[in-house]
Amino acid sequence: MAEPLVEIKDLHVQFEVRDGIIKGVDGFTLTINRGETLGVIGESGCGKSITAKAVMQMVPKPGKITGGEIIYYRRDKYNPQKPPSVVKITDLDPDGDTIRSIRGGEFAMIFQEPMSSLTPVYTTGTHIGEALFLHRLVPKTIGEQMTQNIMAYRPVTKQEAREIAIEMLQKVGIPKPHERVDAYPHQLSGGQRQRVMIAIALSCQPFMLIADEPTTALDVSIEAQILDLMRELQESMEMSIMFITHNLGVVAEMAKEIVVMYMGKQVEKSSTVRVFYEPKHPYTRALLQSIPKVGKRTSERLASIKGMVPDPFHLPTGCVFHPRCPSFMPGKCDVLTPNWIETEPDHWVRCLLYENV
Amino acid sequence: MAERIATRDDNIILDVKGMKKYFPIQKGLLRKVVGYVKAVDDVSLYLREGETLGLVGESGCGKTTVSRTIIRLYEPTAGTAHFKTSLFSADGQPEMVNIFDLDKEQMKRIRREVAMIFQDPINSLNPRMSVFDIVSEPMVIHGMKIGPEMEETVVTLLERVGLRKEHIRRYPHEFSGGQRQRIGIARALSMNPKIIFCDEPVSALDVSIQAQTLNLLQDLQSDFNLSYVFVAHDLSVVQHISDRVAVMYVGKIAETAHSDVLYNEPLHPYTEALMSAVPKPDPLYKSERIIMQGDVADPSNPPPGCYFHPRCRYAVDKCSKETPEFRELRPDHWVACHRAEELKLKGV
Numbered sequence: 001m002a003e004p005l006v007e008i009k010d011l012h013v014q015f016e017v018r019d020g021i022i023k024g025v026d027g028f029t030l031t032i033n034r035g036e037t038l039g040v041i042g043e044s045g046c047g048k049s050i051t052a053k054a055v056m057q058m059v060p061k062p063g064k065i066t067g068g069e070i071i072y073y074r075r076d077k078y079n080p081q082k083p084p085s086v087v088k089i090t091d092l093d094p095d096g097d098t099i100r101s102i103r104g105g106e107f108a109m110i111f112q113e114p115m116s117s118l119t120p121v122y123t124t125g126t127h128i129g130e131a132l133f134l135h136r137l138v139p140k141t142i143g144e145q146m147t148q149n150i151m152a153y154r155p156v157t158k159q160e161a162r163e164i165a166i167e168m169l170q171k172v173g174i175p176k177p178h179e180r181v182d183a184y185p186h187q188l189s190g191g192q193r194q195r196v197m198i199a200i201a202l203s204c205q206p207f208m209l210i211a212d213e214p215t216t217a218l219d220v221s222i223e224a225q226i227l228d229l230m231r232e233l234q235e236s237m238e239m240s241i242m243f244i245t246h247n248l249g250v251v252a253e254m255a256k257e258i259v260v261m262y263m264g265k266q267v268e269k270s271s272t273v274r275v276f277y278e279p280k281h282p283y284t285r286a287l288l289q290s291i292p293k294v295g296k297r298t299s300e301r302l303a304s305i306k307g308m309v310p311d312p313f314h315l316p317t318g319c320v321f322h323p324r325c326p327s328f329m330p331g332k333c334d335v336l337t338p339n340w341i342e343t344e345p346d347h348w349v350r351c352l353l354y355e356n357v
Numbered sequence: 358m359a360e361r362i363a364t365r366d367d368n369i370i371l372d373v374k375g376m377k378k379y380f381p382i383q384k385g386l387l388r389k390v391v392g393y394v395k396a397v398d399d400v401s402l403y404l405r406e407g408e409t410l411g412l413v414g415e416s417g418c419g420k421t422t423v424s425r426t427i428i429r430l431y432e433p434t435a436g437t438a439h440f441k442t443s444l445f446s447a448d449g450q451p452e453m454v455n456i457f458d459l460d461k462e463q464m465k466r467i468r469r470e471v472a473m474i475f476q477d478p479i480n481s482l483n484p485r486m487s488v489f490d491i492v493s494e495p496m497v498i499h500g501m502k503i504g505p506e507m508e509e510t511v512v513t514l515l516e517r518v519g520l521r522k523e524h525i526r527r528y529p530h531e532f533s534g535g536q537r538q539r540i541g542i543a544r545a546l547s548m549n550p551k552i553i554f555c556d557e558p559v560s561a562l563d564v565s566i567q568a569q570t571l572n573l574l575q576d577l578q579s580d581f582n583l584s585y586v587f588v589a590h591d592l593s594v595v596q597h598i599s600d601r602v603a604v605m606y607v608g609k610i611a612e613t614a615h616s617d618v619l620y621n622e623p624l625h626p627y628t629e630a631l632m633s634a635v636p637k638p639d640p641l642y643k644s645e646r647i648i649m650q651g652d653v654a655d656p657s658n659p660p661p662g663c664y665f666h667p668r669c670r671y672a673v674d675k676c677s678k679e680t681p682e683f684r685e686l687r688p689d690h691w692v693a694c695h696r697a698e699e700l701k702l703k704g705v
Contacts, residue, residue: 043563175651189652190416219415219590221649224634228648246564249593249636272640290568292597294620294635294705301575302597304568308533 002033004073005208005240006055006089012067013050013059013264022312024050024063026264029340032208037234037241039255039272041248041287045309047264048244052210055242056107057089057099065090072102075207078137078153105135108201110194112213117197118185124196125181128165128203132156135204136164168199172229191222198226202233208240215250227254248291252276260284263310263320266340270347280349282327319352332357369441370584371404371427371552372453376436378419378426382657394657396422398608400436401683404552407578409585411599411616413592413631415653419608420588424554427586428471429464433457442470442551469499472545476557478537482529488515488540489525495547514543518573535566539573546577552584559594571598592635596620601689604628607654607664610683614690621704624692626669629702645703663695671696 013025025047032038040048053059055070070089076082092099111117118127137153138160156164162181169177172195185193194214201209211230215223227250234241243254251258251272258275260268260283268281279285289303307324310316316323322333329352338352377400379393396419404410412420426433439453444466446452459467472495475481482491492511496502502510512522518539529537538558545553555574559567575598577583589595595602596616603613604627612625623629630647649668654660660667666676675695683693694700 043565191652220592220631220634220636221415222652223636224646225648227636228646247636248564248638252638252640252642253636276638276640287564288638290565291638292571292593294593294596294632294637301572302568304572305565308535308566309563 002036004031005034006032006073007071008032008051008055008068009071010068011051011054011065011070011090013047013054013063014066015063017062020313023264023315024059025054027340028068028261028264028266030259030266030269032240032242034207034240035234035238036257037243037255039251039258040242040244040261041246041251041258042261043246043309045263045312046261048261049212050264051261052109052212052242052244055089055210056103056109057092057094058103074102074106077106077205077207101135104131104206105204106206107208107210108204108206109210110197110201110212110214112216115190115193115217118193120185123182123184124169124188124199125162125165127196128168128200129158129161131200131203132161132164164203165199168203169196171202171233172196172199173225174199191218191225194218194222194226195229198229198233202237202239205237206239208242209234210242210244212244213246214243216245216247223250230254248288260287263312263315265320265350266348267321267351268347268349274347278347280343280347280354281351282325282353283321286324286326319350327353329353368405368407369403370406371441371586372439373403373427374401374437374439376400376423376426376438377434378422378431379434392657395608395659396656397426398656399683400605400608400610402603402610402613404584404586405600406441406551406584407582408601409578409587409599411595411602412586412588412605413590413595413602414605416590417653417656418605419656420590420605421556422608423605424473424556424586424588427456428468428473428554429456429459440467440471440552442467444470465499469495469548470551471554472548472550472552473554473556474538474541474545474558477561478534478541479529479561481541482537484529487526487528488520491529491540492543492547495544499548501548510547511543514546517546517577518543519569533566535562535570538562538566538570542570542573542577546581549581550583552586555585555587555589557589558587560589560591567594574598592620592631604631607656607659609664609693610691611665611694612690612692614687614692618690623702623704624686624690624697624700625694626671626696626700626702627665629704630668630670632705633703635705663693671700 008028008030011025011028015022015024028051042048054065072087072089073084074087075084136156138156140152140154166177166181169180174180174192174195215226245251255272258272259266262283268284279288286305305324318334318336319338322328332352336357338350340350342348343354376397378397379395381390382392384391400423414420425431427438438456440456441451442454443449443451445454489511492514493507496507520539559570587598599616602616602619604611606627611627630649633647651668654664662677662679663681666672681693681695683691685691686697
């Protein structure tokens with residue numbers, strides 16, 4: 001049975017800048033289950049990355065979570081039998097101890113740019129070691145260890161950290177891990193750096209991995225390797241993945257469920273197969289039609305979405321997508337704001353076409 | 358190879374043969390040359406009028422270097438690049454001119470007929486120049502048009518690429534990524550070129566804007582009878598826009614064919630592996646990925662024989678010893694693989 005790991009309820013993130021307020025995320029509701037992969041798709045600036053950062057409680061300034069809540073059902077990593085405790089991430093101090101023990105240790109993140117996410121002056125071993133010292137504990141023998149229940153944990157030692165680092169590098173498929181553990185980022189190729197990022201993220205055995213465009217900067221061949229690796233590791237670790245991307249091909253392969261975002265709002269959510277085969281929202285349909293498909297070449301033009309993403313300071317009235325929408329209904333779409341409704345079991349959409357107005 | 362122009366139709370506008378570009382590796386105080394990066398190593402390709410040639414491959418395989426060397430932004434190490442032009446002929450009839458033989462003055466003239474669109478729409482536009490200055494700069498350099506006539510041309514160009522007249526006095530930072538790319542396209546069109554080298558023109562754009570830009574490029578091609586050399590790493594985009602596709606691996610062309618043929622009946626194992634790695638936007642598609650082991654070969658120290666053999670799952674002894682010849686196995690289908698005849702490879 002699907003067990004929820006994180007519940008996001010009506011999340012609002014706003015940025016107060018000199019020219020006004022930008023609604024980065026505007027009412028986002030979602031449940032991420034244990035061991036499942038969720039895909040978040042949308043164009044740049046639609047709020048995908050901000051949502052992910054809100055889950056980690058690290059919204060960049062001047063952004064602020066202004067409404068809603070994020071609930072995390074926290075299991076004790078070293079005592080899985082214990083029932084999970086409920087942590088409200090939105091109430092935590094962004095610099096506090098609780099969130100710092102969750103970040104990295106229980107929620108890990110892979111960033112988009114493998115070039116700038118690693119510190120050039122430290123070796124890969126040091127990078128992985130840093131995460132391990134902070135978040136990984138190893139079992140410690142107490143006395144004679146009469147029963148198995150008496151367990152204690154201690155931080156890893158330097159030697160152990162190095163061994164784990166080598167093991168992780170091997171797992172992510174870096175050749176000669178014994179040598180590469182002492183390599184600096186500039187000595188690695190782009191794909192290898194991204195794999196080091198994954199090794200850092202997975203070294204503490206997180207419950208959830210947030211992957212923010214992890215393969216965008218990589219070639220297809222390396223991308224295929226990384227995706228396979230993520231799937232393999234997910235199975236062996238029972239980890240949830242929140243996969244943020246604008247590449248529909250990647251999300252089709254990875255995700256079980258998909259959320260489509262446009263201008264800070266969810267516009268559609270369903271299983272991956274449903275979203276690809278029976279898309280309901282005109283934006284989702286347009287997105288699917290605008291990508292060229294490999295293997296089926298037609299001399300036809302691509303169906304493009306007219307216009308461009310609106311200015312966040314002057315959002316259109318009614319449905320924010322209406323100026324670009326092919327099924328625009330005058331008098332309705334530009335006046336009424338669509339609600340987030342479940343049209344079919346487990347198929348949510350935000351569009352007036354499916355409301356009786 | 359030499360009689361290729363003769364055996365093919367007269368429509369060939371660009372014919373590159375045996376092009377090489379080696380970058381020296383220098384070391385020490387005296388800048389002693391200790392080796393070469395063979396960025397482009399014996400590349401031959403041709404382009405017909407009104408045709409789009411896609412150039413794909415992993416990063417660092419020399420795609421960009423090929424296009425930059427052809428228009429001599431880099432000086433070639435060896436080879437020829439014949440370009441059909443009437444700029445230098447006495448009777449105004451088009452003739453094949455070797456771009457690599459031209460002097461500086463002639464090169465300047467030829468640049469009217471070859472234009473380039475760059476990958477990064479942010480860095481390829483000067484932030485201190487207005488749209489008018491950017492688009493008209495080529496005309497100023499070549500002394501083509503002046504005054505109101507120039508302004509008129511700029512407005513026509515902007516409208517052609519989907520921008521508005523009032524944009525003419527604005528600066529690049531006032532535009533979105535897709536609009537900036539349109540400015541770059543307008544600049545490339547300003548000299549009425551025959552060939553446009555598009556270096557990853559859509560990879561920095563969002564999906565919906567990417568579709569708009571690709572449609573625009575196709576419209577312009579049919580309106581002005583342009584030929585494109587389209588460099589990209591996104592295989593689905595390349596297939597969509599290209600008539601023929603060349604696959605590059607470590608400075609060499611592995612295979613070139615019509616795009617349908619190449620995608621459906623590849624002859625080179627590298628093409629097959631690349632195609633299988635493309636994520637398909639279909640959740641029910643059962644992918645049989647061929648995972649290529651290891652990384653791209655180092656162009657300064659490539660493996661012996663076929664450069665692809667350490668990652669190739671069909672490799673035999675011969676592959677690590679002899680360099681495969683780049684040959685035309687079927688009409689218009691060229692491949693460099695020892696085992697191309699016997700292998701049955703899968704397309705998309």
